[in-house]
Amino acid sequence: MKKTLLVIIITLVSIATFGNELLQEAGSRAAEVNESIARLNLPWRAGVPGALSEFAAHGIVDLDSIIEKWHGEVELPERMKMDLTKSLFVDQATTRYSQLISALFVYFPYGDVHIPEGSFVQVHTPITNQAFHGTCWAFATVASFESGLLVQKDGLAGEEITEPWKLQHDTYDLSEQFASFHNIDWDIYLESIYDPLQSDVIIQDDSSDAGGNAIFSTYNSVRYGLPLESDFPYSMFDFNPWILWNPVNNNWEENIVKSTKTVQVYYGDELSWLGYPYEFYNGAIKEAMIKFGSLAVSFRVPADFDYYTEGVYIPTSTTITGGHAVTLVGWLDMAGLKAAFPDLIGPEATSITVNDPFSGLTWEATEFWIIKNSWGDWGWNGYYVVPAVSKQLYEFSANNGFGISPWMIEYNAMYVPIFEETYAMEDVDFNGDGVVDEKDFDILVNHMYTESIIHDISIPKDYWVDHEDISRFLLIWNSIID
Amino acid sequence: MKRISFMLVLLTALVLLVTSCFKLPFVVVTLSSDAGSNTVLAGTTITFSWKFETADDFKEVVYKLHINDDILELETTEYATELVAGNYKVWVEALGKLAIESNFRTFNSNELEFTVGSPSVIFDNTQAAYASKDVTVSWKPVDGLTHTYLYSVDGAAFVETDALKVDLKSLADGTHFVEVKTKEFNGLPSKYVFKVDTTGPSITIFGSDRYNGGLGDGDFRPFGRYIFTSWQFSEPAVKVEIRFRETTEAGYPWITDWLDWDPAVSGILLNDELVTLYLTEGTFMMPYMLELGHTYLLYVRAYDELGNNKNTYVSFKLEDRYTGEDKPEIFIAPITAQPATDEEDGSLVIAVVAPNVKEYIDKIKEYFAPDNTRNGELMYLQNSLLYSQGLTVTQVFFPDFIPDKKNVSNFVDFGDELVLVRGFVNEPAEIEEAGDVVAFVEFVFGPEMNGQEVSLGLGTDYFIRDGANRTIDGIVVDNFIYGLDLPEIVGAEM
Numbered sequence: 001m002k003k004t005l006l007v008i009i010i011t012l013v014s015i016a017t018f019g020n021e022l023l024q025e026a027g028s029r030a031a032e033v034n035e036s037i038a039r040l041n042l043p044w045r046a047g048v049p050g051a052l053s054e055f056a057a058h059g060i061v062d063l064d065s066i067i068e069k070w071h072g073e074v075e076l077p078e079r080m081k082m083d084l085t086k087s088l089f090v091d092q093a094t095t096r097y098s099q100l101i102s103a104l105f106v107y108f109p110y111g112d113v114h115i116p117e118g119s120f121v122q123v124h125t126p127i128t129n130q131a132f133h134g135t136c137w138a139f140a141t142v143a144s145f146e147s148g149l150l151v152q153k154d155g156l157a158g159e160e161i162t163e164p165w166k167l168q169h170d171t172y173d174l175s176e177q178f179a180s181f182h183n184i185d186w187d188i189y190l191e192s193i194y195d196p197l198q199s200d201v202i203i204q205d206d207s208s209d210a211g212g213n214a215i216f217s218t219y220n221s222v223r224y225g226l227p228l229e230s231d232f233p234y235s236m237f238d239f240n241p242w243i244l245w246n247p248v249n250n251n252w253e254e255n256i257v258k259s260t261k262t263v264q265v266y267y268g269d270e271l272s273w274l275g276y277p278y279e280f281y282n283g284a285i286k287e288a289m290i291k292f293g294s295l296a297v298s299f300r301v302p303a304d305f306d307y308y309t310e311g312v313y314i315p316t317s318t319t320i321t322g323g324h325a326v327t328l329v330g331w332l333d334m335a336g337l338k339a340a341f342p343d344l345i346g347p348e349a350t351s352i353t354v355n356d357p358f359s360g361l362t363w364e365a366t367e368f369w370i371i372k373n374s375w376g377d378w379g380w381n382g383y384y385v386v387p388a389v390s391k392q393l394y395e396f397s398a399n400n401g402f403g404i405s406p407w408m409i410e411y412n413a414m415y416v417p418i419f420e421e422t423y424a425m426e427d428v429d430f431n432g433d434g435v436v437d438e439k440d441f442d443i444l445v446n447h448m449y450t451e452s453i454i455h456d457i458s459i460p461k462d463y464w465v466d467h468e469d470i471s472r473f474l475l476i477w478n479s480i481i482d
Numbered sequence: 483m484k485r486i487s488f489m490l491v492l493l494t495a496l497v498l499l500v501t502s503c504f505k506l507p508f509v510v511v512t513l514s515s516d517a518g519s520n521t522v523l524a525g526t527t528i529t530f531s532w533k534f535e536t537a538d539d540f541k542e543v544v545y546k547l548h549i550n551d552d553i554l555e556l557e558t559t560e561y562a563t564e565l566v567a568g569n570y571k572v573w574v575e576a577l578g579k580l581a582i583e584s585n586f587r588t589f590n591s592n593e594l595e596f597t598v599g600s601p602s603v604i605f606d607n608t609q610a611a612y613a614s615k616d617v618t619v620s621w622k623p624v625d626g627l628t629h630t631y632l633y634s635v636d637g638a639a640f641v642e643t644d645a646l647k648v649d650l651k652s653l654a655d656g657t658h659f660v661e662v663k664t665k666e667f668n669g670l671p672s673k674y675v676f677k678v679d680t681t682g683p684s685i686t687i688f689g690s691d692r693y694n695g696g697l698g699d700g701d702f703r704p705f706g707r708y709i710f711t712s713w714q715f716s717e718p719a720v721k722v723e724i725r726f727r728e729t730t731e732a733g734y735p736w737i738t739d740w741l742d743w744d745p746a747v748s749g750i751l752l753n754d755e756l757v758t759l760y761l762t763e764g765t766f767m768m769p770y771m772l773e774l775g776h777t778y779l780l781y782v783r784a785y786d787e788l789g790n791n792k793n794t795y796v797s798f799k800l801e802d803r804y805t806g807e808d809k810p811e812i813f814i815a816p817i818t819a820q821p822a823t824d825e826e827d828g829s830l831v832i833a834v835v836a837p838n839v840k841e842y843i844d845k846i847k848e849y850f851a852p853d854n855t856r857n858g859e860l861m862y863l864q865n866s867l868l869y870s871q872g873l874t875v876t877q878v879f880f881p882d883f884i885p886d887k888k889n890v891s892n893f894v895d896f897g898d899e900l901v902l903v904r905g906f907v908n909e910p911a912e913i914e915e916a917g918d919v920v921a922f923v924e925f926v927f928g929p930e931m932n933g934q935e936v937s938l939g940l941g942t943d944y945f946i947r948d949g950a951n952r953t954i955d956g957i958v959v960d961n962f963i964y965g966l967d968l969p970e971i972v973g974a975e976m
Contacts, residue, residue: 095955098942103953185690187710191751204706207692223857223955260952420951438890445892445903459951467903467945471862474890474905475951478861481908 022056023048025063030307036316043344043352044311046304050377051129058237060132070375071301071322072134072211074186075412077193097201100219105418105468107263108276109283110461113290119336120286121370122158123150124294124329126168127383128176129376131236133243134211138179139374140296140325141217141415145226145259146172147329148293148417158290162336164329164370164383174257175232180243182220183212207243214296214325218262218415225258259417263288263460265295268389268410272398278391281410288416289328291460294372295414298325300406310380311344312337312368312387315407318357328409330370331388337368340385354387358405363393369409420459425476428457436477444473507538511576511591520596521666522565524625528598529562532574532591539581546575565598567625572596599625601669603662606647611677613788619660619674620647629664634671637661653678682792683715683784689798702798709798711780712749719745719784721791729777729797737771740783752780754800773806775799803842803956810842812865812920813960814938821933821969827926828968830873832938834865834902834920839957840884843948857955858948860884860906863920866941867900868963873925873936875900885916893921899941908949933970939963 026048033046055066125146130139149172150156159167185206192202203216231252235244249255265284272281289295301324302315337352338345345352351364365387372383389397389410397403404410429436430443447455447465457476458468513532522528534543547554547561549572554561574591603621623629632640633648636658642665650660655678663671689702689711702709722743727736747760757768772778776799783793804810815833822828843860863883869875878900880891888909894901902921927936940961946954 098944098961099953099955099959102943102945185704185706185708185710187712187749188690188708188751191710191749202708204690204704204708205692206690206704222953258950258952260950438888441890441905442892445894448894448901448903467862467864470864470903470905471945471947471951474861474907475949477905478908478949 020056021061022063023052026052026307029063033304033307033316036304040314040316040355042311042314042316043341044313045309045344046307047309049306049375049379051375054129054376055132058132066132067306067321069132069134070130070136070306071324072130072136072209073298073323073325074137074211074213075298075300075323076213076215077190095203097203100203100215103219103222103261104215104264105261105458105460105462107265107284107288107460108462109280109287110463111283111287112461113287115283115286115290116160117333118160119162119330119332119339120158120290121161121164121167121330122147122289122294123156123167123169124164124327124372125150125172126170127165127372127376127381128234128374129236130176130374131234131376132239133180133209133236135176135180135209135243136374137212137214137296137298137325138176138183138217140298140327141214141221142174142176142179142226143327143372143374144214144218144294144296144416145221145257146174146293147327148259148419149257151291151293152419152422158330162332162340164372165381167329173229174226175229175234177229177234177243177246178224178227178232179217179220180209180212180234181207181245182217182224183208183210183243184216186210207245209241209243211323212325214298214415215264215413218259218296218417221259221417222261223258225256227252228255231255260420260459261418263292263416263418265414267413268394268408269397269402269404272394272404273401275398278389278394281394282388282391285328285414286331288414289330292416292418295328295416296325297328297371297409297414298323298412299409300324300411302407305407308379308384311341312352312365312385314352314354314387315357320406326374326409327372328369328414329372329383332368332370332385334366337385340380352387356405358407359403361393361396361403363390363396365390371409418459420472420475423459425479426457428473428476430455436480441470441473441477444470507536507540507578507580507587509534509536509538509540509576509578509587509589511535511574511589513572513574513591513594515572515594515596517596522596522598523667523669524567524598524600525564526598527562527564529560530572530574530594531560532576534559534576534578534589536578540578541581542586543576543578544586546577548573548575567599567627569597569627570595597627597666599623599627599629599664599667601663601667601671603631603664603672605660605662605672605674607674607676609676611679611788613680613790615651615653615655615678615680617650617653617658617676617678618647619650619662619676621662621672621674622646623664625664627664629666632663632665632668632671634661635659640671655680679717679786679788679790682790683717683719683786685713685715685782685784685792685794687711687713687780687782687794687796689796701796703801705801707753707755707774707800707802709752709800710749711752711796711798713782713784714748715784717786720787721745721785723781723783723785723793724750725781725783726771727779727781729779734779737778740781743782750780752798752800754806770806772800774802774809775805804838808838808841809958810836810838810956811958811960812836812839812940812944814867814940814964816938816966817922819966819969821971822927822929822931823971824929827928828932829876830925830927830936830966830968832867832923832925834867834923834940835918836863836883836920836957837918839863839918840916842957843954857952858950860946860954861949861951862906862945862947863904864943864945865902865920865959866943867902867923867938868941869898869900869925869938870936871898872931872934873927875923876926877922877924878902879922879924880904881919881922882911882913882916883918883920885911885913887911887913889913889916891921927968931968933968935965935967937963937965 030046185204231249303319367388430440455465516529545556573593576589577586602624606620634640659675661671690704690709691702722745723740726738742762744760759766779795781795785791817831884906888907888911890905
């Protein structure tokens with residue numbers, strides 16, 4: 001009994017000591033960040049993330065090891081992005097990048113929804129905690145998936161508010177563990193991407209805790225789906241270098257939810273270079289968020305980001321400590337920003353000056369993204385706020401080939417799932433003969449690769465007739481028969 | 483009287499001889515050195531000094547310093563020199579002339595004997611490492627003299643020997659050193675450091691595996707058709723060999739010899755279709771060397787620079803949701819080709835075929851690995867056929883593909899890309915026979931194309947959707963672009 005008591009006391013003392021060490025280190029770094037913030041007169045504050053107490057309680061003393069886990073998003077090499085521009089790669093394998101692309105729907109604004117001029121928050125599920133795994137990409141994918149279900153299946157809508165936690169719904173809780181387990185095999189991926197004898201990138205699963213990217217996990221949401229969190233609970237502190245396969249319900253497959261495809265809002269910097277106007281890009285993000293749900297986004301993480309507690313995050317240095325995937329749940333205009341952070345943003349402010357240490361550019365931000373993180377008790381009640389790329393900056397990028405920096409979410413593509421079965425079946429009797437048949441099919445195919453409002457029946461709509469419209473036509477035809 | 487006179491003269495001469503100028507001079511020449519002992523380290527400066535001691539009146543004295551056979555004429559009584567290794571006898575020859583004399587008298591000093599030498603040796607061994615546990619270390623003295631030696635192995639106590647070598651036996655792998663010095667010149671020893679390495683590099687093989695997630699068996703089981711396996715060695719390998727064997731119920735047959743692998747390449751992408759071997763003699767493609775569902779062993783053998791080698795192996799298994807026989811594929815196959823004549827265009831018929839695709843989609847894919855890839859029935863299939871300029875599509879024929887469903891089909895031709903669209907609707911249809919051909923495509927070409935190579939292949943834009951409009955994963959689409967020689971008219975000159 002005495003022995004047990006002694007062990008308990010020693011353990012508690014150790015935790016207290018180690019915990020203090022961890023929190024002191026974080027406090028020291030946060031203080032440095034605050035000094036930089038003050039020196040640069042930036043509108044945000046740094047502090048010690050509350051979630052660190054939980055790490056300390058698990059005996060984790062190395063702050064950098066936590067940061068490494070937190071920043072588990074792996075950016076795609078350049079060739080992957082180029083593939084979208086239809087470079088001619090050939091392939092001969094089961095799941096290659098081309099097949100993954102076939103489940104993506106590159107989204108451009110359609111103009112069929114009202115975009116609030118002020119602030120807006122989309123419905124989403126509560127803040128989660130990836131803990132001691134580099135699985136942010138899976139958390140962002142699942143968060144977007146859950147929000148997509150709330151919007152597309154349940155018909156919930158966002159609101160013009162400034163406090164994102166007010167639109168948390170816990171209707172859906174799907175398994176980040178399952179999503180994390182289906183990481184990509186980066187060795188095979190990289191070998192195939194750089195091997196001249198391999199003509200396209202090989203996509204094969206791996207369960208290593210090696211960081212990931214939402215482009216793969218969104219594809220897995222289509223082909224594998226996601227089980228319930230209760231069937232497949234997340235393992236926060238197992239200290240394994242891999243993700244465990246740990247279903248707790250033998251019938252977990254019965255509760256799987258699958259998406260149909262994934263909407264992708266393309267890379268902001270590349271769209272600017274391709275000549276797409278700012279309103280087009282900004283509209284695509286907002287429309288996609290309003291129509292389909294919160295978006296899985298990602299960025300490169302400056303070293304000071306981890307200590308964010310409130311305000312508008314603008315980096316103080318150019319040191320990058322990895323990648324991070326998060327969920328875009330809304331935006332704030334200047335009025336919303338002032339309401340959200342009255343202590344930091346003066347009532348007279350008409351914009352926030354962004355001195356970007358990465359690009360060296362100074363620009364004025366009037367719109368700000370609200371982003372849901374997956375680090376539990378962290379930041380602004382689990383969220384953070386970051387400047388949205390302004391028209392001024394976007395056009396600078398278009399003309400100069402740089403300007404949208406890696407710490408901005410516009411630097412990468414954004415993803416949100418589509419649940420096609422939830423959408424209404426349109427009238428596809430194109431020839432008006434009262435029946436849907438082969439003749440209507442031929443009419444549609446004859447309009448393939450043309451712009452057409454009448455024949456644009458894809459989910460989502462895009463004024464363009466292609467495989468998405470023909471396959472949707474077949475789905476509707478089948479539904480009529482059934 | 484005469485006798486008395488003679489005696490007087492003799493007596494006087496004797497007195498003179500004893501008392502003065504007729505007395506022989508008495509001289510003592512004493513040679514000494516600062517060497518301190520009779521062994522002197524080569525390179526040491528030795529100062530010889532001598533004293534010329536006498537009570538006589540010498541009006542001139544010069545010296546000859548004898549160092550072995552060398553003679554130095556000196557007027558001083560001190561001489562410093564640095565002697566090379568060797569045995570020496572040194573003495574001084576003093577030449578003195580009394581005041582009353584015209585010739586020199588010679589007086590020799592005492593003789594000093596000593597040896598100039600070195601404690602150091604030069605090792606005969608030039609190798610830095612040995613692939614043997616028995617090593618003979620031999621040496622020569624740097625001074626060329628005969629010595630007794632003291633040697634020490636790996637810092638142990640010094641051992642005396644008259645030999646010029648030591649045979650070391652049963653040395654452990656690792657770094658060793660032998661220190662040797664001459665006994666007579668007990669200074670700093672000479673040191674020979676060498677490595678004994680009798681084992682090859684230890685090899686660690688890494689590979690794609692889901693085992694770490696608690697699911698696999700064997701070494702590498704990725705639950706997929708690909709394994710990237712790489713290896714690391716505990717020391718640099720100058721030669722690497724790999725070899726494959728299969729595990730079967732009957733045994734473990736080798737499927738390759740030892741292959742001389744390029745040491746600069748530290749990994750291999752294994753799969754069932756095409757394995758690329760990076761060998762020292764070149765890069766080799768090995769199609770269908772491995773099969774799905776079979777378990778193999780990959781051996782890796784590495785040699786270090788001494789020729790030591792080690793090998794190890796891992797087992798691996800390539801899998802997919804099908805075997806090699808029922809792999810669902812979509813590819814093109816040329817059917818017929820006729821050359822063009824002056825009267826008639828040539829024709830080329832290509833089939834887009836999809837063997838096993840229907841069966842794969844229809845099959846309830848039982849629990850494959852940890853993944854759920856169940857899908858609905860095939861509803862939509864779209865492929866693009868890319869083709870060369872000079873070919874013109876004249877006809878596209880869509881045979882029935884899925885029985886018991888209405889097959890609807892169409893195409894869009896862009897002049898260099900033919901988009902083939904097939905839909906399958908849940909309407910009853912009277913289909914007698916359904917095959918694996920997605921489409922037959924007939925191209926025509928003019929006489930100028932006879933004998934020309936054209937390229938054809940399926941593009942990367944392909945869409946395979948199930949009844950929920952969801953992508954069906956796992957079908958192999960052959961997107962290689964193939965070159966095809968159009969036929970020429972044979973025997974036209976007859």
